[in-house]
Amino acid sequence: MTTERDPGTRIVLSWLREETHENAERVLLRVLDEVDTTPQRRSWWPAWRTSPMNTYAKLIAAAAAVLVVAAVGYQFLPRSGGIGGPPTIAPSPSPTLLAAGTFRAQGFEVVLDAAGGASGVTGSMIVTDRSRNFTVDLECTRTTDAGLIWIGGDVTESANWSDAPKGSRAAIVFKRGTPVQAVFVFQMAEPRSASCQAFFDDMIAIGGEPVGALVPIIGTVELGP
Amino acid sequence: MLRMRGVDTELVRRAKHGDREAFGLVAADLATRFLAVSRRILRDIDLAEDATQQALVAIWRDLPHLRDPARFDAWSYRLLVRACYAEGRRARQWSPNLRILPADEPSESRGLDAIIHRDQLETAFRRLSVDHRTVLVLHHYADIPAERIAQILDVPIGTVHSRLHHAMRAMRAALDADARPAAAEATR
DSSP states (O other): OOOTTSHHHHHHHHHHTOOOOOOOHHHHHHHHHHHHTOOOOOOOSOOOOOOOOOHHHHHHHHHHHHHHHHHHHHHTSOOOOOTTOSOOOOOOOOOOEEEEEEEEETTEEEEEEEEEETTEEEEEEEEEETTEEEEEEEEEEEEOTTSEEEEEEEEEEEESOTTSOTTOEEEEEEEOSSSOEEEEEEOOSSSOOSSHHHHHHHHHHHHOOOGGGOEEOEEEEEEOO | OOOOOOOOHHHHHHHHTTOHHHHHHHHHHHHHHHHHHHHHHHSOHHHHHHHHHHHHHHHHHHGGGOSOGGGHHHHHHHHHHHHHHHHHHHHHHHOSSOOOOOOOOOSSOOOHHHHHHHHHHHHHHHHSOHHHHHHHIIIIISOOOHHHHHHHHTSOHHHHHHHHHHHHHHHHHHTSGGGHHHHHHTTO
8 A cells, every 4th residue: 555655656747747737728628610601419209118028017007908998999899879860979079189198108107098180180198107197288289200109298297207397398200100209398498498399390400300319119009190 | 635525416406407507507617527527537738628629518418318407417417427437448449559648747846756756657548548647536535435436337335445455555555666567467
């Protein structure tokens, strides 16, 4: 073990600690010049952990899927009516299905119910992970040239989710296929985009389309036309 | 000796969100320190300026990735060390004959022994690997504790102690002509 009492060590330390007078002004000016033309790197889809489903969870999911199919099938069974057949109810205009389902994306439970189209979206997305969750009031959608479907809006509730605080913007991006792939997108930097569509524009401008970040979902999501 | 002190966390937070003015203040705070540390590691003012510039620009570029501004100091030193490694490799590749670090006037007596010591120490230090130089400078010049250096370099603390021990032994051995083999050991 060396100690500063050792003469050799003392000489070495004295030499190491010798004062010199660096003038950092030149290098600082160069840095500030370079920074003027250097954009910051903003990763807006965090490196999520993926938690693979265990066998028990898969069985539950499979059983739930069977129940859903059974319930849907029941709705289409012919009903017996009185004389003259069942009463006719005038169809009310219903919003177009955009995306709906209960599934896992990037390891998190998602309950999604979105309807509408380019002119506007209604519905919500609830994302849960153990002790944290957030809810998005969905507002807008876009299908990009890369074929990705963006659905986003305002985070209206958030508990312990630092990437999606209340008042921020968030989206889920889908890619059709078997299985469907998805990724969450958060506006992690201020200022908040002026509108929901501007949020998509800003995210794509900063990081491009998140094609490389997409992961297969577990479960089912029904995507509209 | 240089002491590590924290940069204003609020400035870091603003710079993280793209505030160039705040970053300018952060950079001004770091530039002199970084230049002093990198100059001691690289023993060349031009390389040190390049390493400092590289590190500060990398800080600006990657700051949005830093989740906890309270960890800024260790994180920023890590970028500086990376830049020093890069400049060290470039120097070995393109410029094997580094210039000697010009010495300022020493405050103590400038006897013949002192001059000889300086030459021996300079030579011995240049023989050290950048890994060994880095821990010596961070610990004995920047006054950063070994635990913090382990975080900066992302190595076990035992490795930091080991590098410090071997580097100091090599430097002390340089003062004793009979102990040259020990100096060579730390350069491996």
